[in-house]
Amino acid sequence: MKNIFATVILALFGLPIFAQDKITSELKVLYEGKQYDNIIGHYTSNPKDYAAKSLYYIGLAYYMKEDDNNCLKFMNLSLDKDPKEPDPYYIKASTLNYMHKYPEAITNFKSAINLKADDAEFYSGLGDSYYSSEKLDSALLAYKKATELIHCPDRPYSMLAQIYSDQNKNDKALEAFYIAKQKINKQGNSYINALFNIGLLEVQNGNYDKAEPAFLELIALSPGDYHSYAKLIQIYYHQKDYAKAKPYKDKLYDAHKNGLLKGNLSDMFCFDQFKWHDKLIMAFERFQESAKGVYNKHLFYVMGPGDKVEYSIQTEFSPISVEQGGSKYLLCRQKGATHSTYNIGFNDDFKYDDLKKSVIDILDEKVTPGASSRAN
Numbered sequence: 001m002k003n004i005f006a007t008v009i010l011a012l013f014g015l016p017i018f019a020q021d022k023i024t025s026e027l028k029v030l031y032e033g034k035q036y037d038n039i040i041g042h043y044t045s046n047p048k049d050y051a052a053k054s055l056y057y058i059g060l061a062y063y064m065k066e067d068d069n070n071c072l073k074f075m076n077l078s079l080d081k082d083p084k085e086p087d088p089y090y091i092k093a094s095t096l097n098y099m100h101k102y103p104e105a106i107t108n109f110k111s112a113i114n115l116k117a118d119d120a121e122f123y124s125g126l127g128d129s130y131y132s133s134e135k136l137d138s139a140l141l142a143y144k145k146a147t148e149l150i151h152c153p154d155r156p157y158s159m160l161a162q163i164y165s166d167q168n169k170n171d172k173a174l175e176a177f178y179i180a181k182q183k184i185n186k187q188g189n190s191y192i193n194a195l196f197n198i199g200l201l202e203v204q205n206g207n208y209d210k211a212e213p214a215f216l217e218l219i220a221l222s223p224g225d226y227h228s229y230a231k232l233i234q235i236y237y238h239q240k241d242y243a244k245a246k247p248y249k250d251k252l253y254d255a256h257k258n259g260l261l262k263g264n265l266s267d268m269f270c271f272d273q274f275k276w277h278d279k280l281i282m283a284f285e286r287f288q289e290s291a292k293g294v295y296n297k298h299l300f301y302v303m304g305p306g307d308k309v310e311y312s313i314q315t316e317f318s319p320i321s322v323e324q325g326g327s328k329y330l331l332c333r334q335k336g337a338t339h340s341t342y343n344i345g346f347n348d349d350f351k352y353d354d355l356k357k358s359v360i361d362i363l364d365e366k367v368t369p370g371a372s373s374r375a376n
Contacts, residue, residue: 027057052082086115120152154184237272311335340369
């Protein structure tokens with residue numbers, strides 16, 4: 001008789017546990033099916049009766065709906081019932097990151113790590129908190145730890161390279177971008193970013209032969225990345241392989257005609273960079289091809305400290321010269337308020353080496369302007 005009574009008592013105590021397990025299973029299925037509104041609409045009225053895991057799934061639904069305050073509420077309720085589960089700490093910390101509450105986020109990421117020290121996602125999130133707090137050395141340590149663990153997401157690899165770049169440690173940044181290229185998903189934006197930065201840093205190092213394949217792979221994966229077309233053009237101009245550059249220039253002109261170019265590419269693109277003494281000269285080509293009045297076509301900017309333009313030398317379309325049977329473009333200089341015109345002309349079929357030599361002659365003041373005017 002006593003055994004029967006004990007069995008009945010155990011069964012009665014087991015009913016609430018069974019009910020809670022059933023609710024948790026239901027919530028798990030709904031969450032995995034992305035039924036977030038269903039969860040929020042039907043399971044949030046009596047949270048005190050739910051198990052910690054059920055409260056966690058409700059919090060996840062709010063997390064996916066970007067309702068930060070309710071997400072935090074249910075993660076806290078879950079942790080009140082079971083403070084030894086790492087996942088609620090992680091979601092709570094991630095939410096605090098979105099809310100820019102980085103010190104609190106750091107505390108909760110560390111709590112998650114203390115309970116589960118082998119999760120790369122936890123260290124990645126911690127790295128984000130430190131990075132957003134401008135604590136770059138701590139961020140580096142967190143991201144490095146993430147890369148040492150299995151199932152590391154793409155972000156730590158990319159962020160390690162980004163931090164070295166922020167610190168102007170370009171050699172380390174380049175090495176980190178090459179590692180990222182090997183490790184991360186080739187279908188994601190992080191891979192595109194790694195390729196672009198590899199190309200950019202190799203160009204800065206003067207390794208144009210290494211930069212070229214990075215940009216070629218990039219445009220094969222992302223044909224609409226028009227900045228990479230401009231970088232390839234610069235590489236080929238540096239190598240004096242102008243025939244290779246032409247198809248990419250044509251693509252940029254076509255994209256401009258179709259209204260696909262935005263921002264600093266909307267009007268012109270950089271096609272060459274070279275050093276003159278201690279100055280960087282940046283050469284741009286504008287897309288404009290015709291007009292009744294004067295317009296600039298090719299602009300050579302003389303760069304000074306702080307990437308400031310000191311003055312420019314440019315080809316200018318001259319309607320008067322064309323009417324008189326002369327060259328389509330005249331070489332001019334704009335220095336401060338003074339505009340100077342040189343007796344040096346070019347047509348559309350000019351050779352770039354001739355144009356570049358004439359620009360350098362003006363920079364070296366080997367030629368004098370035919371006319372000058374000063375704006376009031």
